Each structure stands twice: as C-alpha cells, then as structure tokens.
Amino acid sequence: MKTARTEDMNWQDIQTAIQDGYYTILIAVGSIEQHGPHLPTKTDSLIGDVLVQKITEKIDKTLQGPTIRIACSKHHLGFPGTITLQKSTFKAVIRDYVKNLSKHGFTNIIFIPSHGGNFAPLKEVIDELQNQYTSVNINGYTDLYEFVDILLEYSATEGIKPEEAGAHAGENESSLMLALANDLVIKERFAPGFVGKFGQKEGEMVFEKGIKALTQNGILGDPVKATAEKGHKYMEKLVDFLVVKVKEMI
C-alpha cells in the first residue's frame, strides 16, 4: 500500500484493505488554538497527525483515519484564531466517526488526543459508545497525566525543568514544532510564559477561567531551550509509548 491514510486513499483501496484484515483505524484528535506568539494555531493537530501516522506505520494491518482538527479549546478563546467545538458538538463528531467507520467494517476504532482539553470529554463519549456498540472495540488513549509524564521524563534527561518543558507551547511543544514545521516557528519570539508549578489547582483555574488567567502571552512553560533534535526525540518517545498502549487495546 502506498499510504495508510484513508484521506489519501480511494474507496476501492480502503475496501480492499478492510477485506484483507485492516480492521483497525487510528484517529488523532488535535486542536486549532493559540500556542503563544511563536507557534501556529494548528500545533496540536499537526503533532497529532504525525504522531498517529508514525504509530500506524508500526502496527500491522492498521489504517489512519482523518485527524479531527478542531476540538475542545474553550479555555483558549481569549486569543484570536482559536476555534472550539462545544462539548456536545465534539461528542457528536466522535459518535459520527464511530457510526460511519463501524458500518464500513472497522472493528477497532481508536482515538488518540494530542491536546489536553480533549482527554476528559473523549473519555466520556468513549465510555458511552462502548456500552452502545457491543461488537465494535471503541477505545482511546485518555490518560492525560501519563501522556505528559512521558514528555517530562525525557525533558529531565536533557536537564529541562517541568516548568520550562511546560503544559502549553513551552519547550516540549516548541521542540516538536521545530522538528515538524520549522518554517512556522518564530524563534525571535521565544519567551517564558507562566513558569510556576502547574498543578491541579492551576489546571482547574485554566479550564474554569481560561488560560489568560495564568498567562498573558498564552504560554505555560518556556520555549527558550527548544531544539529540533529534542523535538525528534519527544516524538520518538511518544510513538514508542503509544504503540504499546494501542496494541493493548486491539
């Protein structure tokens, strides 16, 4: 097969693939939202798209479905360019993906979020769908803290503090973007945002009042030490970790 991305394939090759046992489809769930003054709004969608493509390549007989590019970004609406789906719309999109994909014969439908705000609503709708579809395996990777820990474990080996690596547009996301879309990253604007401890209290504050309550430039973390080399490494760590998790789900 030339590609495993269904959006780049035609219906005939998709049908043949399903008949040949390609029952598993993986879908990234990204965002279009502000990522500081230095990263494009498509950051999470691009990272998710590449991440899931790499995971798909490492698992036998698996296809990649179209990345959901707009999702749950209400807490970023204080900045222009952010588009959010209401939670009810987001859940409806996931339900429609499952309805359509299952009808065509996919029996393992797995969602992988690359944006923090998607994890909780995705878990809610997956729980609901698992009860509804008894002969289809609907699943998703929904452990946000574990996901963040994988990134932070590697940051630590590079001498980067969790406060710099950051929860949003900090060192780790900026490194990933230098690796994936160098031309869209404005290095001259690298500057720290909120660099205090980002714990549960801060997390709740961001989700309730919006991210501006914590940071004026939209960054949680500090991109200054970001490099493309580290970005490739972050990607590798995430891929290796998620390949194991996805294999457990199918």
Ligand SMILES: [Zn+2]
């Ligand atoms: Zn992001």
